[in-house]
Each structure stands twice: as structure tokens, then as C-alpha cells.
Amino acid sequence: MDNFFKLALLGLMIIFLIIALHYINWLKPVENALIKVLGPGQEKIYSLVLDIKDFRTRWLIKRDWLQENEELRKKFEELRIDQSSLNSLKSENDLLKQELNFTQEREIKTVTAKIITGVSDSLSKSVIINKGFNDQVEDGLAVVAGPGVMVGKIYDVYADHSKVLLLTDNQSRVAATIQNLNKTTGLVEGQFGLSFAMTNIPQDQEVKNGDLIVTSGLEGKIPKDLLIAQVESVNEVESEIFKTALLTPIIPFDNLSYVLVILR
Known part of the structure; x- marks a missing residue:
């Protein structure tokens, strides 16, 4: 220490x-x-x-x-x-x-329907809506969108939902008229789920790019003069009886959310 x-x-x-x-x-x-x-x-x-x-x-x-x-x-x-x-x-x-x-x-009497889902493959193009026969929906009725543009037809109906065959579907056929001087008639047919065209147009009928296509009213459940599409180009073969008009849609089908079903 x-x-x-x-x-x-x-x-x-x-x-x-x-x-x-x-x-x-x-x-x-x-x-x-x-x-x-x-x-x-x-x-x-x-x-x-x-x-x-x-x-x-x-x-x-x-x-x-x-x-x-x-x-x-x-x-x-x-x-x-x-x-x-x-x-x-x-x-x-x-x-x-x-x-x-x-x-x-x-x-006209309509019912508003919401698109639930879409069905698409290499040939077909359809959607399912949330309205069925409980809402007076039946096969063959016209389905329109926007300012009354026809986009398809009802083809399969259930109680609370239905299937809509879009105009671009390969099985789709709608009687139509060209809004020209002669009111030329023909068929609007789907083209492999991608586009549509008007067929059965007589060769002697004048069809121009930009002509409007409407429903002819020849189908009982589809009203007359529903706007369908516009002529994009015309395919003519002189040796054939009919010519075909390729059409461009008025509204895009891929962006649809709500549609109207036109009831009878």
C-alpha cells in the first residue's frame, strides 16, 4: 500500500x-x-x-x-x-x-347489362353479361353499346346471365343494309374473331369507302337501322356474282364494360 x-x-x-x-x-x-x-x-x-x-x-x-x-x-x-x-x-x-x-x-325498351367476362379463342369472340331470362333477355336479341352501335346478339340465356356473340365471331351473321342510294342489302359476317365484313353484295351495286352499315330489320328480334360499322375497303372480283366490303367498327369492342340489350 x-x-x-x-x-x-x-x-x-x-x-x-x-x-x-x-x-x-x-x-x-x-x-x-x-x-x-x-x-x-x-x-x-x-x-x-x-x-x-x-x-x-x-x-x-x-x-x-x-x-x-x-x-x-x-x-x-x-x-x-x-x-x-x-x-x-x-x-x-x-x-x-x-x-x-x-x-x-x-x-325502345332496353336493359342495361354489365360485361362479366370475355370468351375468346382463334375463331370465336363472345362475352358474358349479368342479365338473363329473369330480366326478359332471350336468344337472338340485339346488343348495342354507346350511341346505339350494334356489337352482337344474345345466343345463350340463363336465369341471371347470358352469352353475347360479338359481330366479329366467326359464327356471327346479321342482315344489314348499306346507307347508299339503293339501300343495298347483304350479310355482316364475323372474320375469325378479329374483324367483320359485309358479304353477298351484288356486283352492280355501288359501295364506297366510308359508307355506313346498319341493320336491315329483316330479323324479327333486331330493330331496323341500328348502326353497325363503316366500309373500310371493297373487294371486287368481276367473275363472281357478289363482292365483299371490309368493315371497320364504330367503337372498339375490346373496351366494352356496359351494353344495352334491346328487348322486344
Whole structure:
């Protein structure tokens, strides 16, 4: 215990002596020598510390920037989805307004149906709607969309849903009239689920690009003068009795959400 006390006392005396010698500048030559010897190493250590701090600062800034960029990207994606949904709802609302105007102008009885799902393969093109014979829907009725454009016919009916054969289906046939001077009649037939054409047009009948095609009214369950399509081009072969008009739809069939079934 005595030895420890002596060593501690000696240590304190040495410390006080060094402090005293420093203040009276007796240690200045030694301090200058140490600074010259250790100075370059201290500069490198200080520079290294600054580099580490600078690297950490840049890393933190980059991390914050990446986080902010990701948040902005997510917000932009949400806004884009919201805008897309808004545009879809607006288009759907415009279509429903057109269907309402069509019903009021024609003074016909209709039922509005929502498309549940679509059925499509290499040849057929049909959809299923949420109305059936509980809503007076029956086979052969015309199905229209927008401003009264015919898009298909009912062909299979159940209690609460029905199948609609779209005009592009390979099995679809609709009696039609060209709105030209002679009111030329023919058949609108589906083309492998992709498009449709008007066939059985007599060779002597004049058909021009842009002519409108409407229903002829020859089918008992389908009203007359429902708009179907527009003539895109005409295929003529002089040796044949009939010619064919390729048609372009008035409205896109792939974007349908709601349709009208024209009841009898």
C-alpha cells in the first residue's frame, strides 16, 4: 500500500513539473522537435479523418436522395394509376350517357347489362353479361353499346346471365343494309374473331369507302337501322356474282364494360 502511494505521489509530481516547465517555456525545444517528427503523420491522420467524414456525408446524402426518389416514384405511379382510373370512369360514364340518349330517342325498351367476362379463342369472340331470362333477355336479341352501335346478339340465356356473340365471331351473321342510294342489302359476317365484313353484295351495286352499315330489320328480334360499322375497303372480283366490303367498327369492342340489350 505504501509503495502504491509513493508511486502515485511521484506521478503527480512529475505531471506538475512538466506543466510548470511548459509554462516557463523550458520544454519548448522538446515540443518543437516532437512536432517536427510527428507532424506529417498527424496531418495524414487528420486528412484521413476528413476523408472518412466526407465519405459518410456523401453516403448519407445519396441514401436520402435514393429514398426520396423512390417515394416520388411511388407517388407518381399512384397518380398515374388514379389518372388512368379517372379516364376509364369518364369514358364509361360517357358511354352510359350515350346509351341513355339512344334509348330515349328510339323509344325502345332496353336493359342495361354489365360485361362479366370475355370468351375468346382463334375463331370465336363472345362475352358474358349479368342479365338473363329473369330480366326478359332471350336468344337472338340485339346488343348495342354507346350511341346505339350494334356489337352482337344474345345466343345463350340463363336465369341471371347470358352469352353475347360479338359481330366479329366467326359464327356471327346479321342482315344489314348499306346507307347508299339503293339501300343495298347483304350479310355482316364475323372474320375469325378479329374483324367483320359485309358479304353477298351484288356486283352492280355501288359501295364506297366510308359508307355506313346498319341493320336491315329483316330479323324479327333486331330493330331496323341500328348502326353497325363503316366500309373500310371493297373487294371486287368481276367473275363472281357478289363482292365483299371490309368493315371497320364504330367503337372498339375490346373496351366494352356496359351494353344495352334491346328487348322486344
